[in-house]
Every structure is written in structure tokens, then in C-alpha cells.
Amino acid sequence: MTLSEELLMAYDQQLRTDAETPSAIAVERLGPLRLVSFAGGRGFVTYQDLDGASARTIAHWVVEALAFYRSDPAIVRVEWKTRGHDHAPGLHKALLDNGFEPDETESVMIGPASALNVDVQLPPGISLRRVTEERDIRAMSAMQDEVFGTDVSEGNADAILRRVALDDGMELWVAEHERAIVSAGRLEPVPDTEFAGIWGGATREEWRGRGIYRALTAARARAALTLGKTLIHSDSTEYSRPILERYGLHRVSTTTPYRWRR
Structure with missing residues (x-):
């Protein structure tokens, strides 16, 4: 077994469980599917595998899962998270037939936290810090919305603040220039696993x-090591994937979210 295969096995066994959705407010089961509900009207479908199901069975699950969310008027959007290494015959077509739209495919990256723990020279005037206050968190969320090309959403900020209130270990990190946030990301230690996730970069x-994202990643890796986490995982865009690869993370699979909106 290659290192990438070992890391992928750890990913499937340790992360594709309830550990994947620590802030869920409700979880229902449909066959192997976990139908997760989050605050803010968001549904999320995930699973460890599809148990060798046929295309017909998978299509039935898609219809049933969407009916479940449609029955709850509080749910306004649903993400179905797919992985490139899963055996899932007919899933793409079934999702499209039921009104889901595929988003950008990202790389599932995994590697040792120690490999990311390096010294990075920051541009003049840039500083890093962990944020915990509401004003800073709202500013961070607004910056991320702008960078990701979406409307600035108070709802997104509210969801982050609700998560912070859970005090479940999540850390929020920013880079600033003249008190304005220019880069941000979060660290999510996964309880009872070797993993911490780096998200929202x-x-x-x-x-x-200019090395800012790299420095922010190193800061989060150091924090993960302090918490006893030895592996880092991330779903990475093509902006961040090359950076993580250069420092020892492996592209073990891909993930494509399919999105439905009421």
C-alpha cells in the first residue's frame, strides 16, 4: 500500500463519520447516507461509502433525501458531497435530474502537520493572529465572502459565531495589513482522530x-501540533493545492459538491 493509499484509508475511516459534521443540529439516516441539518437552513448529505449500491438504488436515495429536506421549510439549501474515489454508479445523473448543480471540483489533500510547520517571511506590515471577538469574526467572514465571489452575508457570519459558541476547538486565524484583514482561514481539530482540518483559506x-497564505497555513499547523494532531486535511482549490503539495501534502482524491436551493 502506498502512502497516498494509507492516507486515503485514514480519511475514509476517521473523517467520514459524525466527525465530519461537528456542528450539526440534527442527523437522520437513509441507508448509508447521513442527512445532516445545520443552523441557518443548510442541509448536507454525506456518507462513508454507498455499500455497493446500484444506479437504481442510488437514484432512489437522491429522490428520498431531497424529499426529506423539502419537507422542512427551514432548509433553503442542500449540499451533496461526493468523492472521486467512491463507486457511485448513476449518482451524477441522479443529482442533475433532481435539480442539484455541481460546483467546482477540489482536491482532497492530506499530509503530516509537521511538514507545514515552517518559518515564512511575511511582507512588510503583515501580521498574523487568532481572532475570537465578534467584530473581528464578522470582518473575517465578510472578507471571505468577497474573495469567494458571493454577496457579503450576515448569515454566514452568524453561523461562524454560533460555531464559536460551541467551544469545540475550532480556531480562526487572520493576516492583517494596517488593521484590515487580507487573508483568513480556520483550523478544525477532529476529536478522537489524528486529524485537524484547515478550511476557508x-x-x-x-x-x-507573497507568502501570506503559506504563513497562515504554517500558523494553523503549529496550533494543530500543539493540540496533538499529526495529520492535516483540506479540500483545496487550484490556488492552494500547489502550495500544500510543495510542503508534503498528498492529493489522495477529489471532492465535488452538488448544490440544491429551494
């Missing part, structure tokens, strides 16, 4: 390519 376009 966003850097303003005019500040890219």
Missing part, C-alpha cells in the same frame, strides 16, 4: 503570491 487577490 481566502486571500485578497492583490496580496496573493
Whole structure:
């Protein structure tokens, strides 16, 4: 078994469980599917595998899962998270037939936290810190919305603040220039596993390519090691994937979210 195969096995066994959705407010089961509900009207479908199901069975599950969310008027959007290494005959067609739209495919990256723990020289005037106050968290969320090309949403900020209130170990990190946030990301230690996740990495376009994201990643890796986590995982865009690969993370699979909106 290669290292990438070992890391993928650890990913499937340790992360594709309830550990994947620590802030869920409800979880229902449909065959192997976990139908998760989050605060803010968001549904999320995930699973460890599809138990060798046929295309006909999978199509039935898609219809049933969507009916479950449609029956709850509080749910306004649903994400169905797929992985490139899963055996899932007919899933793409079934999702499209039921109104889901595929989003950008990202790389599932895994590697040792120690490999990311390096010294990075920051541009003049840039500083890093962990944020915990509501004002800072709202500013961070707004910056991420802008970078990801979506409307600035108070709802997104509210969801982060609700998660912070759970005090479940999540850490929020930012890079600032003259007190303005120019890059941000979060660290999510996964209880009872070797893993911590790095998520939400966003850097303003005019500040890219100057080592800021790299430094922010190193800061989160050091925090993960302090918490006893030895592996880092991330779903990475093509902006961040090459950076993580250069420092020892492996592309073990891909993930494509399919999205439905009421």
C-alpha cells in the first residue's frame, strides 16, 4: 500500500463519520447516507461509502433525501458531497435530474502537520493572529465572502459565531495589513482522530503570491501540533493545492459538491 493509499484509508475511516459534521443540529439516516441539518437552513448529505449500491438504488436515495429536506421549510439549501474515489454508479445523473448543480471540483489533500510547520517571511506590515471577538469574526467572514465571489452575508457570519459558541476547538486565524484583514482561514481539530482540518483559506487577490497564505497555513499547523494532531486535511482549490503539495501534502482524491436551493 502506498502512502497516498494509507492516507486515503485514514480519511475514509476517521473523517467520514459524525466527525465530519461537528456542528450539526440534527442527523437522520437513509441507508448509508447521513442527512445532516445545520443552523441557518443548510442541509448536507454525506456518507462513508454507498455499500455497493446500484444506479437504481442510488437514484432512489437522491429522490428520498431531497424529499426529506423539502419537507422542512427551514432548509433553503442542500449540499451533496461526493468523492472521486467512491463507486457511485448513476449518482451524477441522479443529482442533475433532481435539480442539484455541481460546483467546482477540489482536491482532497492530506499530509503530516509537521511538514507545514515552517518559518515564512511575511511582507512588510503583515501580521498574523487568532481572532475570537465578534467584530473581528464578522470582518473575517465578510472578507471571505468577497474573495469567494458571493454577496457579503450576515448569515454566514452568524453561523461562524454560533460555531464559536460551541467551544469545540475550532480556531480562526487572520493576516492583517494596517488593521484590515487580507487573508483568513480556520483550523478544525477532529476529536478522537489524528486529524485537524484547515478550511476557508481566502486571500485578497492583490496580496496573493507573497507568502501570506503559506504563513497562515504554517500558523494553523503549529496550533494543530500543539493540540496533538499529526495529520492535516483540506479540500483545496487550484490556488492552494500547489502550495500544500510543495510542503508534503498528498492529493489522495477529489471532492465535488452538488448544490440544491429551494
